[in-house]
Amino acid sequence: MILDLKDLKPVEKQYYLQHFIAPRPICFASTIDKEGNVNLSPFSFFNMFSSHPPIVVFSPARRIRNNTTKHTLENVLEVPEVAINIVTYDMVQQTSLASCEFPKEVNEFIKAGFTAEPSTMIRPPMVKESKVKMECKVIEVKPLGYEAGSGNLVICEVIRMHIDDSLLDTNKRIDQRKIHHVARLGSDWYCVVNENNLCQVEKPNTQIGIGVDSLPLSIRNSRTLSGNDLGQLANINELPAIDPSFDDANLKQIILYYSINPADMEKELHEYAKKLLAQGKVKEAWQVLLTAN
Numbered sequence: 001m002i003l004d005l006k007d008l009k010p011v012e013k014q015y016y017l018q019h020f021i022a023p024r025p026i027c028f029a030s031t032i033d034k035e036g037n038v039n040l041s042p043f044s045f046f047n048m049f050s051s052h053p054p055i056v057v058f059s060p061a062r063r064i065r066n067n068t069t070k071h072t073l074e075n076v077l078e079v080p081e082v083a084i085n086i087v088t089y090d091m092v093q094q095t096s097l098a099s100c101e102f103p104k105e106v107n108e109f110i111k112a113g114f115t116a117e118p119s120t121m122i123r124p125p126m127v128k129e130s131k132v133k134m135e136c137k138v139i140e141v142k143p144l145g146y147e148a149g150s151g152n153l154v155i156c157e158v159i160r161m162h163i164d165d166s167l168l169d170t171n172k173r174i175d176q177r178k179i180h181h182v183a184r185l186g187s188d189w190y191c192v193v194n195e196n197n198l199c200q201v202e203k204p205n206t207q208i209g210i211g212v213d214s215l216p217l218s219i220r221n222s223r224t225l226s227g228n229d230l231g232q233l234a235n236i237n238e239l240p241a242i243d244p245s246f247d248d249a250n251l252k253q254i255i256l257y258y259s260i261n262p263a264d265m266e267k268e269l270h271e272y273a274k275k276l277l278a279q280g281k282v283k284e285a286w287q288v289l290l291t292a293n
């Protein structure tokens, strides 16, 4: 299927974009109007765009239904401050409740059952139940259009962060496994981050990888090794040489068993290398693959 966005209705554009630009983190934004009335609403058109200066952006869009603007947008135009609260799994149902189209005078902290905690540098309160809160100044609001569905970039500078100690290890480093983020996908779908679905990918920032195009053909064209496997193998800065001290019982067994059938031996060695790669043992996988070459 190929879609030309100009042929779609606003609601259809939203449907396709939201399912594929996903998962999106959620900015739970607390704002106030010039009378001091508090508003709390979630926005998943949200991300960080700079760390120095520390800039995050979220987008309250014009309602597709009737092209009206959201209270959050009106508030930040009146009082350019926002407390952004990070949403974790234990908050997701109440956060969704806060997204109801309550009248302007209704305080969603009360409706959704969250506790307002005074901020220290801005006027809107923070959500006490959130484990990470950011006090922000709004430095610019940029409308992306004036039709139904048009977003408004609320560009915020983070001035102070409040991080719950339970997310930190003994060295005050963040333990990613402990923040059970929720993120928004398409329609009613959300996802939750937990230890079982987190994965680590080694950063290639210290060395330049040789690249998939420099892998030996037998590896590149392997029917066993996947794109992820090749990505790991190619993320080394030079092709390794056979290490005579590499001593591996499994490897020895494969060589012994399949010595009369080189095609099967290559397949077995690739299978074994794949297993090692899945355990992050790239050097060992290379030694196994070099035996096959």
Ligand SMILES: Cc1cc2nc3c(=O)[nH]c(=O)nc-3n(C[C@H](O)[C@H](O)[C@H](O)COP(=O)(O)O)c2cc1C
Pocket: 026, 039, 040, 041, 042, 043, 044, 045, 046, 059, 060, 061, 062, 069, 070, 071, 072, 073, 095, 096, 098, 099, 100, 101, 102, 184
């Ligand atoms: C998880 C979640 C994410 C949302 N993300 C957005 C968004 O990025 N932009 C938007 O305009 N509305 C978004 N909404 C809908 C708003 O939260 C909803 O329109 C809310 O009533 C706006 O409140 P306000 O008028 O008080 O600002 C989202 C709703 C939920 C539940």
